[in-house]
Amino acid sequence: MSSMDLHSLDNWTEQEIGALMELKGRGLSWRNVAAGIPGRSLKICQGRYARLLADEELRCNLAASYG
Helix, strand or coil: CCHHHHHHCCCCCHHHHHHHHHHHHCCCCHHHHHHCCCCCCHHHHHHHHHHHHHHHHHHHHHHHHHC
């Protein structure tokens, strides 16, 4: 497995996650988001963003259920 393959797995730094959220929060296209995060493809960025949103939704649902 190359270093690029390893990088494309779910080993995101806090900086990369911050950049992902900030860039997408600005309404940029996925192409532009990926361009702003070196080494991350458009599809990898989309997938990570979707997982972050799903995790947040789960946390909100649990908080609502358990107070």
